[in-house]
Amino acid sequence: MKKILVVYYTQSGQLKTIVDKILSPLSQNNTYTIDYFKIEPIDDFPFPWTNDTFYDCMPESVEGITIPVKAFDKQGDYDLIILAYQVWFLSLSIPFWSMLQDKKLKALLNHNNVITILGIRNMWVNAQKRLLNYFKANKVNHVGNLVFADPNSNIISVITVLKFLTTGKKKPYKNLPPYGITKQKLETLTKFGELMELSLSTNNWSGFQEGVVKNKGVSLKFSIKTTEMAAGRIFKLWAAFIRKKGGPGNPDRKVRLKIYEYYLLFLIFFISPISSSIFSLAGIVFYPLTKKGMNRILLMQRK
Ligand SMILES: Cc1cc2nc3c(=O)[nH]c(=O)nc-3n(C[C@H](O)[C@H](O)[C@H](O)COP(=O)(O)O)c2cc1C
Structure with missing residues (x-):
């Protein structure tokens, strides 16, 4: 058993x-x-x-x-x-x-x-x-x-x-x-x-x-992965910035959260279509170089 x-x-x-x-x-x-x-x-x-x-x-x-x-x-x-x-x-x-x-x-x-x-x-x-x-x-x-x-x-x-x-x-x-x-x-x-x-x-x-x-x-898509790696770094800055105003539910952080919300929507609807197209193209042009990194993630190989 x-x-x-x-x-x-x-x-x-x-x-x-x-x-x-x-x-x-x-x-x-x-x-x-x-x-x-x-x-x-x-x-x-x-x-x-x-x-x-x-x-x-x-x-x-x-x-x-x-x-x-x-x-x-x-x-x-x-x-x-x-x-x-x-x-x-x-x-x-x-x-x-x-x-x-x-x-x-x-x-x-x-x-x-x-x-x-x-x-x-x-x-x-x-x-x-x-x-x-x-x-x-x-x-x-x-x-x-x-x-x-x-x-x-x-x-x-x-x-x-x-x-x-x-x-x-x-x-x-x-x-x-x-x-x-x-x-x-x-x-x-x-x-x-x-x-x-x-x-x-x-x-x-x-x-x-x-x-x-x-x-x-x-x-796993190269363009999505590249977009999220860039966004991940920016999210860290936003998280620290918002948490300076208090913890979950604290009304003092409402304004900062609202700005983040608009920033995120702007990023998704205006910036990411452009950056994703560039990253997709880069993924194709540099395929021999990106393939190794992508396979490492897919196959869970350690560096
Ligand atoms: C607060 C929150 C943030 C999320 N952020 C992401 C994200 O960054 N990336 C992603 O792929 N999905 C994100 N999702 C979607 C979830 O991964 C998941 O698909 C969805 O919540 C359904 O999962 P469930 O099985 O809990 O219902 C988010 C969902 C929630 C609730």
Whole structure:
């Protein structure tokens, strides 16, 4: 009998749906038991969000400020631990990062095989960097990384995600596609569970990530990655600037948050279409040079 643990957080349920689909070949096989631990903040974030609460969590997401969460209560030997998370403001979501500070969970992750599964809009590399540092510090054996993003253009997905997050409606506009992973893509996810089963049954994870990448299990575009790396640096400055006026919910930081909101929308709707086109072109022209870096991220190779 092999044991799998899934630690996850989700607001709309999208990420849980993704995880369940991936694991369906294993959950139907009685050689495997799957335990779930749902991350529950003591004081959870709202869903749907109001405009103000949404932007108000930017500084703390970026700076990695934690909140109290329900204590981790699983124990035992697991053959695989799955950490399923989403990105908030180019950083690890606050509930997920807070959960990772739990001593019991840290102890369980130590020297264990871990797969990360992300259900996001389209930007994740900056957030994963923090997680990889955490893995290194806690001696986590990171054996796989699966990333599922909204398949639409950056602008379309910003429009649909903002509306989705503030209304809870997956298809908020008649003339635009629904936000998130498509039904067709969802149906293809079982193959990643089959790949996991192969590695679990043979106790051999070498080649697992290659299989994931070959089957389009990691969404990564050069232009998006380059845009988010630039934005990630700027977000840090904004986070520090806003936090000078106080912590979450402090009315003194409202003006700065509003300026950030307008700045972000300007960046997305006016600057990023231009920069993305330039980055896309650069990605093609300098493909031999960029290929190595992109493959390193896809295949989780350390520098
Ligand atoms: C506060 C907040 C900030 C977000 N920022 C990002 C981001 O920077 N990059 C990204 O790809 N997705 C971002 N998203 C979208 C989430 O990663 C995710 O797709 C969405 O919240 C649905 O996840 P769920 O499973 O929790 O419902 C953000 C969502 C929220 C709520």
